[in-house]
Amino acid sequence: MPSKDDEQAAMSGRRRRTAMLIPHMLTTMRILCTLALPFLPLPSVAFIIVYVLAGLSDVLDGTLARRWHVASSFGASYDSIADTVFTLVCIWLFLSYLLWPVWLIAALACICVIKSLTAIIGWRKYRLIPFVHSTLNKITGILVFFTPMLII
Numbered sequence: 766m767p768s769k770d771d772e773q774a775a776m777s778g779r780r781r782r783t784a785m786l787i788p789h790m791l792t793t794m795r796i797l798c799t800l801a802l803p804f805l806p807l808p809s810v811a812f813i814i815v816y817v818l819a820g821l822s823d824v825l826d827g828t829l830a831r832r833w834h835v836a837s838s839f840g841a842s843y844d845s846i847a848d849t850v851f852t853l854v855c856i857w858l859f860l861s862y863l864l865w866p867v868w869l870i871a872a873l874a875c876i877c878v879i880k881s882l883t884a885i886i887g888w889r890k891y892r893l894i895p896f897v898h899s900t901l902n903k904i905t906g907i908l909v910f911f912t913p914m915l916i917i
Contacts, residue, residue, distance in 0.1 A: 784833040791826035799851045
């Protein structure tokens with residue numbers, strides 16, 4: 766018969782696995798929301814709701830993982846992949862939909878330069894293309910997220 770300590774350890778393990786799954790599920794939700802965006806009319810209430818859900822899941826996944834002490838290298842990489850998918854889909858959507866003013870083209874160019882420099886520096890330094898959670902990448906994410914709100 767299992768002891769009380771064994772039962773508590775098993776319960777603690779289950780809670781930890783659940784706590785690890787929730788941030789991953791939020792990241793998966795962001796990818797699914799992002800992939801749904803091209804199928805929604807732009808601009809529409811449905812588009813804005815799905816877009817905001819994607820943005821909220823981006824904020825919540827890392828916040829919860831850190832708060833619950835379940836942050837992992839897999840989670841960080843998965844989050845970065847979701848960020849890249851979101852960025853590329855949004856750029857594609859907004860390039861195909863909007864007539865871009867010069868300032869917006871400049872902002873898009875800055876985002877591309879930041880992402881490219883991150884990849885080049887990572888490749889030269891570590892021989893892999895990193896998904897770095899740097900301040901510049903967080904600024905990029907904020908720019909990508911709020912730009913459509915300024916336009917729509």
